[in-house]
Amino acid sequence: MKHWGFTFEKLKIASFDFTCCEGCQLQLANRESTLIDFLELLDIRNFRELSSEQFDDYDIALIEGSISRQDEVERLQAIRRQAKTLIAFGTCACFGGVNSLKNKFPLNESVAEVYPGMQVETMAVRKISDLVKVDLSIPGCPVNKEEVERLMVNLATGSQVTLPKHPVCFECKAQLNTCLFELGEICLGPITRGGCNAVCTTGKTPCLGCRGPSEEINMPAFVELVKERELSLDDLQEKIAFYNAFEGFSNHEA
Amino acid sequence: MKRDYCLDIRHLTRVEGHANISITVKEGKLLDARWAVVETPRFFEVMVKGMSAERVPFLTSRICGICSISHALASIRALERAMKIEPPVVAETTRLLAMHGETLQSHALHLFFLVAPDFTGDGSVLPLITSHPDLVKAGLRIKELGNEISTVSAGRCTHPVSLVVGGLSKAPEKQQLLKLRTMILESKPALDTACSFFRTLKIPEFKRETEFISLCNGSRYPSIGGSIISTDGVKRDENEYLLMTNEYSRDFSTSKFTRLSRESSVAGALARFNNNYDLLHPKAKEAAASFAFQPVCHNPFMNNIAQLIECVHILEDARELIDSLLDMELQDIKTPYSPKAGSATGAVEAPRGILYHHMETSDEGKVIRADCVIPTTQNNANIGYDLSAIAEQALQEGKNDREIEKLCEMVVRSYDPCISCSVH
Numbered sequence: 001m002k003h004w005g006f007t008f009e010k011l012k013i014a015s016f017d018f019t020c021c022e023g024c025q026l027q028l029a030n031r032e033s034t035l036i037d038f039l040e041l042l043d044i045r046n047f048r049e050l051s052s053e054q055f056d057d058y059d060i061a062l063i064e065g066s067i068s069r070q071d072e073v074e075r076l077q078a079i080r081r082q083a084k085t086l087i088a089f090g091t092c093a094c095f096g097g098v099n100s101l102k103n104k105f106p107l108n109e110s111v112a113e114v115y116p117g118m119q120v121e122t123m124a125v126r127k128i129s130d131l132v133k134v135d136l137s138i139p140g141c142p143v144n145k146e147e148v149e150r151l152m153v154n155l156a157t158g159s160q161v162t163l164p165k166h167p168v169c170f171e172c173k174a175q176l177n178t179c180l181f182e183l184g185e186i187c188l189g190p191i192t193r194g195g196c197n198a199v200c201t202t203g204k205t206p207c208l209g210c211r212g213p214s215e216e217i218n219m220p221a222f223v224e225l226v227k228e229r230e231l232s233l234d235d236l237q238e239k240i241a242f243y244n245a246f247e248g249f250s251n252h253e254a
Numbered sequence: 255m256k257r258d259y260c261l262d263i264r265h266l267t268r269v270e271g272h273a274n275i276s277i278t279v280k281e282g283k284l285l286d287a288r289w290a291v292v293e294t295p296r297f298f299e300v301m302v303k304g305m306s307a308e309r310v311p312f313l314t315s316r317i318c319g320i321c322s323i324s325h326a327l328a329s330i331r332a333l334e335r336a337m338k339i340e341p342p343v344v345a346e347t348t349r350l351l352a353m354h355g356e357t358l359q360s361h362a363l364h365l366f367f368l369v370a371p372d373f374t375g376d377g378s379v380l381p382l383i384t385s386h387p388d389l390v391k392a393g394l395r396i397k398e399l400g401n402e403i404s405t406v407s408a409g410r411c412t413h414p415v416s417l418v419v420g421g422l423s424k425a426p427e428k429q430q431l432l433k434l435r436t437m438i439l440e441s442k443p444a445l446d447t448a449c450s451f452f453r454t455l456k457i458p459e460f461k462r463e464t465e466f467i468s469l470c471n472g473s474r475y476p477s478i479g480g481s482i483i484s485t486d487g488v489k490r491d492e493n494e495y496l497l498m499t500n501e502y503s504r505d506f507s508t509s510k511f512t513r514l515s516r517e518s519s520v521a522g523a524l525a526r527f528n529n530n531y532d533l534l535h536p537k538a539k540e541a542a543a544s545f546a547f548q549p550v551c552h553n554p555f556m557n558n559i560a561q562l563i564e565c566v567h568i569l570e571d572a573r574e575l576i577d578s579l580l581d582m583e584l585q586d587i588k589t590p591y592s593p594k595a596g597s598a599t600g601a602v603e604a605p606r607g608i609l610y611h612h613m614e615t616s617d618e619g620k621v622i623r624a625d626c627v628i629p630t631t632q633n634n635a636n637i638g639y640d641l642s643a644i645a646e647q648a649l650q651e652g653k654n655d656r657e658i659e660k661l662c663e664m665v666v667r668s669y670d671p672c673i674s675c676s677v678h
Contacts (some may be wrong), residue, residue, distance in 0.1 A: 018294070018622065020674065021317060021318050021319040021324065021674055021675070022270055022271065022309070022318075022319040022320070022514040022674055023316075023317055023318070023319020023320070023323070023412045023413065025319070026319045026320060027412065029363065029367065029397075030401060030411070030412075031396070032397055032398035032401070033393060033394075033398060033473075034433060036383060036390075036394075039383070044378075044380065046268050048265060048268075049267075049268070049269070049270060050268065050367055050368075050378055050379065051267065051268065051373070051377055051378030051379075051380065052267040052377040052378060053267055053378060054267070068294050068296070068605045069294045072294060074586065092392065097316075098301065098316045099296050099301075100312055100399070102296065102300060102301055103302040105297075105300050105301075105303075109300075110300040112295045113300055114295065114297055114299055114501075115295075115503055117503075118503050118505060119296060119505070120508060122295060122297070123501060124619065136279070141316065141413060142319065142412045142413055173431040176337070182304075188488050199409065199415060199558075200409075200410075200415045200416075202409070202411030202424075203414065203415035203416040204423040204424040205312075205409070205415045205416060205418070205424075207425050208312065222298045222657070223322060237517070238305065238306060238604050239309075241308070242312075242313070
């Protein structure tokens with residue numbers, strides 16, 4: 001078919017959700033003004049939340065959510081066997097996301113608190129790449145539909161599929177926002193990958209790093225910055241831990 | 255007529271989250287009908303422990319990808335009440351607008367993407383793009399308007415950014431509000447198209463008496479806070495949510511159940527309509543009359559129509575809220591506060607019904623205990639009883655297996671269950 005001047009085959013795509021809020025999948029139905037054009041790109045083979053027509057002959061699998069139960073492990077492995085391209089879709093899939101906050105607490109105590117007297121199966125939260133090979137990661141809590149559209153067009157046309165390398169600060173400055181550090185707030189914008197159009201900081205809310213580290217971050221220098229400004233290291237820790245997106249970078253010394 | 259019938263739907267489609275329906279009939283007698291939620295639990299009530307109060311609404315909004323604004327505002331209301339913070343009027347008005355935006359997009363998603371295909375005999379909304387182009391365009395227009403209202407008032411439609419404890423981190427801009435006002439007026443024909451379409455549908459005839467529970471604040475159609483009322487005559491304060499919910503677990507479901515005066519009860523658009531009909535905008539009442547729709551209605555399929563009527567109400571009320579914001583100085587947006595120990599409940603009318611967050615804070619302003627009771631949890635028991643009743647009715651009417659299956663799916667969908675939300 002022809003679309004936006006390109007000739008290509010529709011993407012045979014499926015969307016699956018695991019431990020999550022389903023907010024990323026729902027972004028696919030947003031940006032309504034371009035939705036019908038966007039759907040032209042896709043041959044939706046399996047998308048339980050929106051369609052009763054389900055087939056197993058997809059090439060691309062979008063995986064939303066993290067993994068926290070054995071049946072999810074098996075379902076994920078079966079999808080990996082079928083999909084030519086497996087995409088970790090959203091922060092939970094890419095990094096574990098907010099669900100990872102559960103891992104700070106003993107599992108049996110969590111179950112006893114929420115389901116007193118009942119057996120409920122759960123395990124420590126893992127990101128998708130802990131279990132299967134991931135071909136592409138699209139971070140965001142939720143994913144940015146505009147970026148998803150761009151990446152899908154690139155996939156369909158065989159163009160290069162890349163995420164921005166710059167930090168959120170670049171996009172925040174471009175919006176002429178006052179830096180939140182100047183207002184006395186710790187913001188993870190300097191160390192977080194851009195591509196979100198700085199939506200949180202433009203709403204005067206500090207970045208919590210849902211898109212994970214940008215290229216070549218300097219965590220020690222960032223921690224120094226927080227100390228120089230005499231801001232709370234506990235607050236920094238709470239923000240860095242929020243999405244579990246800075247694993248391996250978060251061992252800063254207070 | 256003594257037939258055997260077994261229905262086993264694993265992971266029902268066109269609903270949010272994972273749940274199963276099973277029905278067993280032996281020699282014409284219904285043995286079992288079950289609604290079983292199998293979603294993986296996330297343990298949000300544990301995750302919030304030790305987190306600073308100001309951060310908690312950003313975490314709890316992630317309970318749900320459809321009603322994230324409701325979750326943020328339920329937490330914010332609980333925390334403000336616990337720490338005795340009065341948000342400024344600008345913030346209160348903007349929050350009401352944000353709730354309208356969320357409900358509008360949620361209802362549009364449900365009505366056009368999830369429900370409409372049942373009535374046109376399709377598996378999804380995709381064939382409707384060519385068979386019912388005007389309807390799909392109208393649905394997209396309403397959904398887009400809902401998202402735009404949320405974006406202007408909360409910074410983003412899914413997982414809001416500017417709704418914070420104490421008020422707002424940023425006020426909507428007047429220019430955006432003016433554009434939104436125009437967009438609302440221009441969206442009315444789309445809603446008329448939607449109403450005309452739904453008037454042509456044959457809503458299944460089914461009725462099972464039950465108890466409808468919603469918020470009530472006397473002067474406005476319910477949204478944020480108020481007392482809790484039921485069609486069985488119960489009325490309680492927001493902080494007495496435990497007495498209204500009586501939550502319990504069953505081993506076949508990771509989502510819990512609630513009960514009040516009967517074995518089951520209902521929350522959601524139909525419950526709000528049944529309890530607060532008088533507070534609907536006259537235009538919404540007019541629309542209800544065109545469906546011969548009156549309170550108290552005990553047909554669960556009419557929840558779809560109640561959602562549509564609420565869309566009419568929202569378009570009118572959102573414009574009035576915008577007008578009042580345009581008359582205000584949008585300067586005083588956040589009340590400064592110091593952390594305090596306390597505990598309180600925040601109840602809001604999420605798109606699918608009353609959402610309760612109960613929060614307890616420490617002197618340092620950390621959350622030390624949290625409890626969330628989700629609308630779908632409040633509907634689980636009723637869905638189960640409705641499945642039994644509708645399966646029995648369909649068997650008596652001699653419906654075939656496929657017809658029974660479809661009716662069962664449709665009755666569950668009419669509740670618009672938000673399953674991953676209910677298994678937070």
